[in-house]
Amino acid sequence: MAKTVVILGGSLGGLHVAHALLKKGDKDLKVVLVTKNTHFYWNLAAVRAIIPGQIKDEDIFKPLESALSRYPAESWELVIGTASAANFDNNTVEVVISADNSSRTFSYDHLVLATGARCPSSTVPWKAMGSYDEAIDNLHTTTARVKDAQSIVVAGAGSTGIEVAGELGYEYGKTKNITLLCSGDQVLGGTSAASAAANELKKLNVNIKYGAFVKESRPNATDKNKTDVVLADGEVILTDVYLPTTGLIPNTEYIPARYLSADPNYRTVLVNDFLQVEGTKNVWACGDVVSKPRAGFFITQKQAASVARNVQAALAGQEPAVAKGPPVDIFACSVGRDRGVGRINDKIKLPSLMVWLAKGRTLALQMIPGYIDGSVA
Ligand SMILES: Cc1cc2nc3c(=O)[nH]c(=O)nc-3n(C[C@H](O)[C@H](O)[C@H](O)COP(=O)(O)OP(=O)(O)OC[C@H]3O[C@@H](n4cnc5c(N)ncnc54)[C@H](O)[C@@H]3O)c2cc1C
Structure with a gap:
């Protein structure tokens, strides 16, 4: 049977x-x-x-x-x-x-x-969380809000947060106010790629705020289109777009x-x-x-x-x-459209050019056909 x-x-x-x-x-x-x-x-x-x-x-x-x-x-x-x-x-x-x-x-x-x-937030497009229509709507809404924003706050300085902030900095670093909130005192949890990632973000005019643990986010009382991002120490950051990447x-x-x-x-x-x-x-x-x-x-x-x-x-x-x-633990993180940081087993640092060639150039979109024609397996 x-x-x-x-x-x-x-x-x-x-x-x-x-x-x-x-x-x-x-x-x-x-x-x-x-x-x-x-x-x-x-x-x-x-x-x-x-x-x-x-x-x-x-x-x-x-x-x-x-x-x-x-x-x-x-x-x-x-x-x-x-x-x-x-x-x-x-x-x-x-x-x-x-x-x-x-x-x-x-x-x-x-x-x-x-x-x-x-x-945790259903309004960010980092994963497809519902139906196709919901996923595409979520992505389009985020894109439109990013386009119209003057200020954007990204929370979480792990790899997704760095990549999001990097893309925003690359496109809008000179025209919009981009802030990355990092709960600790180093991005990427202080691993060997941390200082390189922070330097790359600075070059893209991304403002990194350290020791910034987000307690909650809520619509601003007077302008519902804006968000109050409330930090654990009580500080409230007002922003046009809030993009959490944590948890x-x-x-x-x-x-x-x-x-x-x-x-x-x-x-x-x-x-x-x-x-x-x-x-x-x-x-x-x-x-x-x-x-x-x-x-x-x-x-x-x-x-x-x-x-x-x-x-x-x-x-x-x-x-x-x-x-x-995998035989080795490779970490590669793009920072904007033409740079990146990475490491192998937290010991060997990967040069920016290598990360860009391997990942940042296309974000591996060229791998999709393998998932459709089955050659990935
Ligand atoms: C923005 C972002 C960038 C990333 N970049 C990298 C990277 O550069 N390198 C790297 O190594 N990793 C990266 N990752 C991690 C990588 O995306 C994940 O490891 C990968 O997606 C895991 O795949 P998965 O199939 O296990 O689960 P998921 O991709 O989470 O997919 C789960 C699937 O299950 C479906 N599903 C959920 N619940 C149910 C249910 N109850 N019934 C039926 N279906 C259900 C979902 O709709 C979805 O289709 C990234 C993650 C994010 C969020």
Whole structure:
């Protein structure tokens, strides 16, 4: 009898696993990809897509259907919906179907959790958090607000915050007031690329405010189009546009609590060395839903490949293999459209030109075709 693998999440992790399984051409396997968005979103380029005229919608969003339709129709199903409950004892997942809000139950032989993580604010476009229409609307709204703003505050001096501030500084450093709020005394958590990143931002006229921990943001009382950004020390910064980049939240609400980390603020899925969810035999997870060793694109790619291999092994009655991460920890952060900073294993600094060539020039948009034609897997 045909086996069913249900994959939850159609982004970098989930689509990769789907391709890897479908490419094998196993006639006894059906892959069901359940995801909220009809489109694959290259969120790595979102930091530049908020600058008007830089990236076209059709270059950053690609229909998932076009990725899967290269495989025999009976071997896959694309379900646009939200996983709302999973029962790992009964091998079932409940999904709320986006089109009509109906509920559908899927039974699986193997389940892959790739539902990633979302931003705490639903108004920033760093991840595609709802439907395609919502995601594109969010991106367009942000772009329009950025265009009209005189002042923009970016909160969070991690890699996303640096990249956003860098793009804004590159385009508007001489014409708008761009501020990056850093909660500590160094950007990038003080890692070896920190001072280079701060220097690059200064060259782009980005004002970095250190020791600035955001307590809350709220519409300004007299002008609702502006935002009050309230810092922990009581200071209130008034800005036209506020772009928080901090604190991703794992999309794990549909998973029973006993399979999740105990940290109430960061409920990732607990996996073993095979990326098998702890306490299960046929549930696997990859990417930001695991965030181990950290949330990242290359880590997601490697984990997706391992999960696909282990699902295939399990279907063939074989033992799983320990998942391998990237051989070295490479960190690359673009700062504006022609510079960047990076490091390998926090020891070797990467020259700006190398980061620009490898990442900043295109923000890796050229990798999207591989996710559509399946060559990534
Ligand atoms: C702005 C930005 C820039 C980045 N740049 C880099 C970079 O340069 N290098 C790097 O290494 N990493 C980068 N990252 C990290 C990288 O984007 C993530 O590691 C990667 O997106 C993880 O992919 P994923 O498939 O695990 O999850 P996600 O990309 O979070 O996707 C999860 C998918 O699951 C869907 N989903 C969520 N909940 C449900 C549900 N209940 N039911 C069904 N579907 C659901 C979502 O709609 C989405 O399609 C960046 C992150 C951000 C935010």
